Amino acid sequence: MLYLKKQEERPMARNITSRSQDYSQWYLDIIKVAELADYAPVRGCMVIRPTGYALWESIQHHFDEAFKETGHVNAYFPLLIPQSFIEKEAEHVEGFAPECAVVTHAGGELLEEPLVVRPTSETVIGHMYSKWVQSWRDLPILINQWANVMRWEKRPRLFLRTSEFLWQEGHTAHSTDKEAMEETLRMLEVYRRIMTDILALPVISGEKTEGERFPGAVNTYTCETMMSDGKALQAGTTHFLGQNFARAFDIKFQNREGDLEYAWTTSWGVSTRLIGAIIMTHSDDDGLIIPPRAAPVKTVILPISSDAEKLENELLPRAVEISSSLNTALGGRFTTVDRQFHLRPGDRFFHHLQRGVPLRLELGEKDLTKGTVRAVRRDTGEKMDIPIETLSEKIPLLLEEIQSTLFNRALDFRKAKTVSASTYEELKQGLSGDGGFVETWFAGGSAGEQKIKEETGATARCIPLEDSSTGKCIITGEEGAPKVIFAKAY
RNA sequence: CGGGGCGUAGCGCAGUCUGGUUAGCGCACCUGCUUUGGGAGCAGGGGGUCGAAGGUUCGAAUCCUUUCGCCCCGACCA
Numbered sequence: 001m002l003y004l005k006k007q008e009e010r011p012m013a014r015n016i017t018s019r020s021q022d023y024s025q026w027y028l029d030i031i032k033v034a035e036l037a038d039y040a041p042v043r044g045c046m047v048i049r050p051t052g053y054a055l056w057e058s059i060q061h062h063f064d065e066a067f068k069e070t071g072h073v074n075a076y077f078p079l080l081i082p083q084s085f086i087e088k089e090a091e092h093v094e095g096f097a098p099e100c101a102v103v104t105h106a107g108g109e110l111l112e113e114p115l116v117v118r119p120t121s122e123t124v125i126g127h128m129y130s131k132w133v134q135s136w137r138d139l140p141i142l143i144n145q146w147a148n149v150m151r152w153e154k155r156p157r158l159f160l161r162t163s164e165f166l167w168q169e170g171h172t173a174h175s176t177d178k179e180a181m182e183e184t185l186r187m188l189e190v191y192r193r194i195m196t197d198i199l200a201l202p203v204i205s206g207e208k209t210e211g212e213r214f215p216g217a218v219n220t221y222t223c224e225t226m227m228s229d230g231k232a233l234q235a236g237t238t239h240f241l242g243q244n245f246a247r248a249f250d251i252k253f254q255n256r257e258g259d260l261e262y263a264w265t266t267s268w269g270v271s272t273r274l275i276g277a278i279i280m281t282h283s284d285d286d287g288l289i290i291p292p293r294a295a296p297v298k299t300v301i302l303p304i305s306s307d308a309e310k311l312e313n314e315l316l317p318r319a320v321e322i323s324s325s326l327n328t329a330l331g332g333r334f335t336t337v338d339r340q341f342h343l344r345p346g347d348r349f350f351h352h353l354q355r356g357v358p359l360r361l362e363l364g365e366k367d368l369t370k371g372t373v374r375a376v377r378r379d380t381g382e383k384m385d386i387p388i389e390t391l392s393e394k395i396p397l398l399l400e401e402i403q404s405t406l407f408n409r410a411l412d413f414r415k416a417k418t419v420s421a422s423t424y425e426e427l428k429q430g431l432s433g434d435g436g437f438v439e440t441w442f443a444g445g446s447a448g449e450q451k452i453k454e455e456t457g458a459t460a461r462c463i464p465l466e467d468s469s470t471g472k473c474i475i476t477g478e479e480g481a482p483k484v485i486f487a488k489a490y
Numbered sequence: 491c492g493g494g495g496c497g498u499a500g501c502g503c504a505g506u507c508u509g510g511u512u513a514g515c516g517c518a519c520c521u522g523c524u525u526u527g528g529g530a531g532c533a534g535g536g537g538g539u540c541g542a543a544g545g546u547u548c549g550a551a552u553c554c555u556u557u558c559g560c561c562c563c564g565a566c567c568a
Contacts, residue, residue: 014529015501015517024562032501043559099567120568154491154566161567214568234568271568306526346529353528364527374527457564490567 013286013354023229028158030279034288034355037158044156044163051355052275054296056166059274060146062198062294063168066190072142072170077124079148080115085123088248092122095215099151101163117150122216122241122267125171126249133253133263136175140183144170159276160233160490167271173251173263177242180264181219184240187268188221188465191236199274200291200407201225201281202414203235206462209442209484211449214267218242224461224485226414227280230435232461232487235277238268276490281410282379287354289378291406292399298334299326299395300352301373304345304364311341319363322373322391329392330399353378358402359395379405424474427486431456435488442484444475451475452486461485 015033017025031037036052039045048056064074080103087093096119103115118124129141150164170187174180188205195201208220217239225235245251246262255261282289292298301323303315319337326335340348345362352360362374372385375395379402386394417436421427430438442448442460449460452475463482473481 022562028561039560041559095567149568151567155562155564165568167568237568269568273568302527304527344526344530346526349528351529362527366527376528 013350016285016287016354018285019228026285027276027280030283030288031158036275036279036288039158042163044153046158046162046164048166048272055275055278055290055294056272058294058296059199060168062194063190063270064144064146066194067144067168067170070142070186070190072144072172074145075143076145076147077118077121077128079118081118081121081124083114083116085127086116088123089216089244091244092216092248096120096151099153101150101152118147119149119151120267120269121145121147121149121169121171122245122265123249126245126251126265129171129173129263129265130249130251133173133251136253136255139173139175139253139263140179141173142170142183143172144168157276157490159279160273162272165272167269170266170268172266173246174265175253175255175261175263177264180242180266181240184219184221184238184266184268187266188223188236188238191223191238191268191270195223195225195235195274195277196407198291198293199278200294200403200410201235201277202407202411204462204464204485205466206464206485208237208462209449209460211446212460212462214239216241216244217267218244221465222462224487225277225281226410226417226437226487227277227490228283228410228413229280230417230433230487232437232485232489233273233277233280234461234489235274236268236270239266241265241267282406283356288356289406290356290358292358292403295334295356295358297336297355297357298330298399299359299361300336300338300357301326301361301363302338302345302348302352304348304362307365308341310365315363315365315368318368322361322363322388325392326395329396349376358399361391361395377402379409421474422471427452427474428456431458431486431488437461437485437487439483439485440474441471441481442475442486443473443478443481448475456486458486458488461487461489 016029019026034051035049037046037048040047083102086096086100100119101117103117104111132138132141146168148164148166153161153163156162172183174183192203192205195203203223203225205221205223208222213220214237219240221238222234223236225233227233243262243264245265251263252260253263278290278294279288282291301319303311303319305311305315323335323337327333338348349360356378358378360376367373372387374383375386376383419430419436419438421430421438421440427438427440453459463484467483470480470482472479
């Protein structure tokens with residue numbers, strides 16, 4: 001709502017349902033129009049189309065770099081997991097069994113032991129770690145894998161909840177609980193930083209409450225973010241697994257004193273859900289908006305002329321030239337030249353606008369005469385003429401400005417949609433409106449969470465790490481309850 | 491799994507109640523001409539076993555039975 005004003009002055013996109021009319025349909029329309037994904041023949045599965053996949057690769061790149069900077073290495077573990085593995089950790093089975101797809105036949109025969117299509121890999125990886133770890137010198141193990149996983153979801157939603165999705169799962173093993181806990185929080189911070197700095201998602205990092213913990217974890221941490229309908233989205237999680245999986249899979253090592261000890265493990269992941277987060281945080285009624293630092297295509301140059309001859313021989317070569325110098329300035333292949341000359345300018349504008357390209361550069365005869373290009377910002381619609389010789393210097397700055405505009409816009413929105421409650425009544429009231437976060441004091445445990453969920457539809461999102469203040473629990477009335485954010489969530 | 495909606499051209503739909511020529515319309519697509527700095531106009535054209543199976547009938551997109559799938563809203567989840 002905050003940023004509808006500008007858009008209303010322009011003609012509305014005719015192929016996108018407006019956000020205010022039907023938020024879910026708007027979300028689906030964006031995905032369709034921007035050609036991010038399409039439904040696959042199997043229910044709950046999606047095809048990530050080239051535009052969507054390019055965005056994923058870009059996201060992947062930023063996270064992968066950060067993982068490597070923090071000493072992690074990539075590896076690959078198999079898709080199929082013996083069913084007995086999943087059953088080794090009590091809470092883990094309970095949590096995942098209902099959504100597992102199981103392979104019972106192969107090679108035309110019934111398998112002796114059914115194989116589970118991985119819903120996550122703690123178990124196989126635990127099994128392998130137990131083989132690889134003997135001494136404290138073998139620790140820590142800091143491995144990440146980029147993979148697909150499958151969770152048979154009752155109600156799929158493109159990017160947010162599909163039966164198969166792509167993600168990254170980090171799995172580490174340490175010799176002390178302190179070190180494992182540090183790792184858990186370090187990766188949470190890596191997530192927070194990239195989401196904030198690159199994806200322009202204002203996130204609140206915090207600890208999950210009892211009721212929201214990963215099955216088998218001692219502690220779960222999260223980066224929670226608010227979508228433009230006021231609902232919360234868990235954008236990434238890290239888990240301190242204690243010795244639970246080490247016990248289940250016998251990951252033991254001999255310490256410096258010669259005693260055998262179970263290792264301490266962690267796991268952490270972000271998925272293609274982040275694409276959903278980007279869509280629902282930044283996009284508008286005209287289509288997708290991608291923050292420049294995350295965008296696979298940061299600027300597009302459109303040579304424009306009614307004169308086919310000039311278009312081909314003067315404007316296009318100039319555009320290609322500008323594109324390559326911009327790519328040098330931006331340090332990558334982030335600029336493209338639009339050659340859809342069979343379309344009229346308006347169609348070409350909309351094409352890129354709806355795909356979320358942060359900055360459009362129009363190069364027409366008038367511009368060439370003046371020695372400028374017409375730049376149009378995706379986030380504000382603002383137009384400006386920029387001298388060609390200053391482009392290499394100006395464009396990167398402009399992109400950074402768009403980046404921060406998008407972040408601040410989203411942050412302001414979240415702040416405006418966040419209220420505090422110090423009684424249960426206030427909480428209910430805060431949750432009764434059109435979405436948003438409610439901060440409150442809570443120490444009511446799973447039962448309290450259940451009650452709130454039943455009565456308001458909202459769940460505990462997290463206990464924010466940055467806020468260690470305490471107060472009187474709205475359910476039990478006891479003092480010293482931590483601050484907890486409640487919201488309706490995806 | 492519960493509630494609601496929908497399957498007819500690539501997309502969006504009309505036609506179904508009340509069976510009857512060759513199944514229509516808009517957008518998109520192809521060809522030509524005129525256009526071209528925020529979604530062009532005219533003319534011509536291609537594209538369908540009406541979700542599937544069975545049944546009723548001289549005749550089924552339309553009626554009956556069964557079935558499959560998809561979307562939306564809930565319970566479960568990154």
